[in-house]
Each structure stands twice: as structure tokens, then as C-alpha cells.
Amino acid sequence: MGTRGTAARVLVVEDEAAIRESVVDALTDAGFRALGRDDGTGFEELLDGFRPDLVVLDVMLPGRDGFALLRVARERSDAGLVLLTARDALADRLHGLDGGADDYVVKPFLLAELVSRVRAVLRRRGRVPTAIAVGDLVVDEEAGTATRAGAVLDLTATELRLLRYLVEQRGRTVTKNQILTQVWGYDAYDPNLVEVHVSALRRKLEAHGPRIVHTVRGLGYALRPAPGEGT
Template sequence: MTGARVLVVEDAETIRAALESSLRTAGHDVSTRTDGTRLERDIAEFRPDVVVLDVMVPGRDGFALLAVVRRISLAGVVMLTARDGVVDRLRAFEAGADDYVMKPFVLAELVARVNAVLRRMGRVSARVQVDDLVVDSDSGDVSRGGVPIALTATEFKLLCYLAVNRDRVLSKTQILTNVWGYEDYDTNLVDVFISLLRRKLEAHGPRLVHTVRGRGFMLRAQQRLAG
């Protein structure tokens, strides 16, 4: 999954930085802004595939910015808001938003929503294959060598995160933040679930989830290990 351009308009520094890190880790080219003052120019120059808009940014609010995107671009739009009113959600969808995510949110869910929008646009595939392992994030199906593998919800979320970022080393903190939604927690939780996931995957073939000592874990095809 590479090449998708995501423009993030979010004034909260911690949220903006976390979104940028998670979307980049997922393989996207990311540009961030604190407001939509230059949105028309940003869209013309960056040509985003998806725009993530906070409803409450300074100046023109997210609904006004959504109208700008719809007027000059075919980009998908994911709205972010702390508001939980049905009226706001309906307003966003009626104005052309592709998705609407409530704060606080789990980063992995937001990345998944962005990827879902990209899939509907034909930009990315829901199906990832690594050797004989096939993971379909839309259907929830996992198989190895054609044999279905039953995973818990958390195991599946962990595998999807590893699969989307295949061939990349992911730290325990990155995994905690993107799969569980927090980083200030015992990293042994990651070790436990990696062990559970390996046990199920390795019942049907050689190891694909590898430990990179001192750095984290990665999902990598066997043939990439030669030499």
C-alpha cells in the first residue's frame, strides 16, 4: 500500500502528530496543516487522495472546508469531531463526507477508515498476501496455504497492522498505540499477543512474524530472509 496522499487539517498538535506518524507508518504520503487558510492552494499543490478534516479548526470550520474540497477536488474526505450529535453527522454526509470519526478515537481505526475510503476509490486493496498467508481486512478472513485461521478480534487487528506494514520493523510502542490506542502501558501485552498470533500462524507453516532484537517485530516473507 504505497503512493496514497493524505492531507490532514487538525489544529491539536498531539493529534496531528499522531495521525501523521500512523498514516506514514501505514505507507501513505502525509501533509499536515493546522487550519484551512490555504486549503485551495494545498489541494492544488499536494493533490491529496484523502483529506482528513477536523470540524473545529480555526477560521473556516470543517464544514466550510468540506465544501471547498468538494468544489475543487475528487479526494475522499474523513471528518474528525468531538461532537456526537446526529445533526452534525447527517450534515457532514449530506455535504459529501465519506466518513465521520468521533474523538477520541483509536489510531488504528482512523487509519482503517482512511484505507476504506481509498479502497472504495480503487486506490488500495483490502487483501494482503505474504507468502501463503492471506489477510482480508474487509471480510475478516485469514488463511494460510488455503486453510482458514480463526483469530480473536485483537489478534486480527494486530495481524492487519503487521500486514499493512509488512517488511517494516514496528516497535512495541507503535503497536500498542495503533492496535490498542495507547502507549503508556506494559509492552508485555504486545509480546503476549505476538506469541498467540505466531502459535496460530505457525500451526500451518514456517514463521512469518519475526523479532528484530532491540527494535520490535515485523511480518516478512520467508524468501526475503535468504542471505
Template sequence: MEPMNSPRVLVVEDEATMRTAIVRALDRAGFTAEGLPDGTGIEDTLDGFRPDLVVLDVMLPGRDGFALLGVVRDRTDAGIVMVTARDALDDRLRGLDTGADDYVVKPFLLEELTSRIRAVLRRRGRAPTALTVGDLVIDEAAGVATRAGAPLRLTATELRLLRYLAEQRGRTVSKNQILTQVWGYDAYDPNLVEVHLSALRRKLEAHGPRIVHTARGLGYTLRADG
């Protein structure tokens, strides 16, 4: 169930609950993630883990996120996403001016952070092209997907939809979440999701048991075990 060429993400966040939630969300989304509570020993972690991207909280004990941004920039070419409760414009500009690729203000949805991370990696040419979940292989960049070795004849929208569900495998995602992540907006006819999911299911189930399930009143879940 691991994606091919899984990007590595280092999360530096002092709040344990938040750090654990981010790491778990990234793992579910197909990344390889590790967490640190502060900048202690970050140099060794950067050298050993070799992250493709670093998520830096600004308000950290000891060296703050701005100081660590300089450390990351000096030692790696990793992407950097700053995260903080501060919403002042000058803080955001400072982060971007000193080398951050993006800036997310707390509170935020984990899906938003994951999407921002993926966008930064994509701009840097480090986003994974292929994702494997059970007997399902999805390569959105190449525009192809297979199940049990058989090619799936998917539309571009169906491929994006399948990729999103695979990235969120094991989690139930709502119609609004799907609309936002696949179509790019959060207010539209939810029947759009049902129509495309119905077509996608038919194509998937032509080569194996059902893997996209409906959680009535909640949304949809992709499970590799059917």
C-alpha cells in the same frame, strides 16, 4: 515496509501536536499522510498531493472545515472525515449533509480515527489490498499471505489478526485493542487472543525468525527485523 498502492491522506488540523500525532499514526498504519495547519494553499496541495481522503478539523483559523469541505468536493473525489471537539448533533448533521463521509468527535483514539478512515476508503474502493512488511506480504481482500515467498495457511481470523499487527508494526498493541479491531468488540476472554497468536506464530516461524513479540503485561508487537 511500505504497503502496495498506499492510500494518500491529507490531514488539515491547526493544533500542531494533534496534526503530527495523526500523520504519524497514519504513516505507521501504512498510509501516505501529509498535514496542513489550515486551508491556506489547500487548493495547490489537493492538486499536487491528490489525496484519496481528507481529514478536516471543523474549528480552523480562516476558512473553517465546512468551507474547506466544499473546496475538497469541488476539486476532488476524495473521501472526507470531519474531526472536531463539537459534539452537537446539528454540527454532525451539517457535515454529513454537505458531503462528509464520516464524523469523529474529539477526544478520540488514534486507532478509532484510523479505523474510520480505512472504512471510508474501503467503501470507496480505495483501501489497499496488499501490505508488505519485510518478507511478509498480506492481501486480506484476496485472502492470502506469504512469508519469504511461501504461502501461509491462515484461517480468516488469523489473516485479520496478522493484517492488524502489520498495520501497527513497531507499536505495542494490547489484547483489548486486538479484540476490538479484529473481533469487533472490546470485552471478551483475552485468552482468545493468546490462542490465535500462538497458532499464528507457529505458521510464521515455519518460514523465518520470530517477528511477533510479547511485551509482558502490555501486549504484542510485530517487528519486521525480527
């Protein structure tokens, strides 16, 4: 049985549609339950109803800005807070952090970096398990370890990130572009890079059990536990 539990909930408040949709998609791909909004309308109701584990707030919002919503969130919720803004002045960063934000991401940014920062804040707050188990496979990215059938796998840092992502998406087919974005931080790169690392990862996994990382022809890859192992 897996130890993932209920997916962490992330609320994204960003008025630029392209950015908001990209962030929501990236967080969803990373295994979170993400919800996007374009301004602070109904923010209090969302905190009470959706009950996010973390809020990504754009500072430059129409109506109440991100700093105002940050104050509301701190008064009504114990959610983690990540500010997202084009402002890069030290005074703005300090304003946000002093106001209770857990982190501050400056535009432009890589989606993989934002997802990593969201995961780090949630982990510090105890909202995301550091280890995930699928059948006889246990992956703990924070500890930098992975084991299968009790044997420690000798993985590179990239292979460990790749395995963690595939485990988080277990049962789902992920494309090479999704893997590139989530593991390497690129949305346009040589897809052969993914093939090489998946091939190397498979060899190490299959030294201790049957195949669990499968190719879905024409689509990408999917990690599925071996028959009888459960999820």
C-alpha cells in the same frame, strides 16, 4: 509479490499541533502517506498537487473553517472526507454529512478508531485493497480470512488485526506501543499482551511455513517474507 500498491495519500488539516502530529504519525504507522497542515492556506493547491485520496478536516480552523474547506474539496476533488471536531451536536454532524463528508469523528477519540474509519472510507471508495499478499501469505481483514501456502489459518479477530497490521508494515520494525495503539487502541497498556498474541500468531503461521514474524531485540517486531518469496 504484494498487492498493496501505492500507499493511499491522506491530508490532515488540524490547527492543534499535538493532535495533528499524532494523527499524521498514526496514519503513517498504518501504512498511509500522510501530510499535515494547520489551516486551509493553499488548500486548493494541495488538492491539485498532493492529490489526496482522503482528507481529514478539523471543523474549527482559523480562517476558513472545515465546512468551507469541505465545500472546496467536493468541488475540486473526489477525495474521501472525514470531519474531525469537538462539536458533538447532531446539527453539526448532519451539516457535515449533508455537505458531502463520508464520516464524522468527535474529539476526544482513539487514534486506532480514526485510522480504522479512514481505512473504511478508503475501502468503500476502492482506494485500499481488501487483501494483501506477502509471499505465500494472504490476509483479507474485510473477509475475515488469512491463508498461508493455501491453508486457511484459524485466527481470532485480534490475531487477524495483528497480522494485517504487521503485513501492512512488512519490512519495518514496529514497537509494542505502536502495535498496542493500532491493534487494541491503547497507547499505555501491558506490553505482555502483545507478546502473548505474537507468540500465538507465530505458532499458527509456522505450522505452514518458515518464520516470517521476527523479534527485533530491544525494539519490537518485523514481518519479513521468507527468503525467495518476494514482497
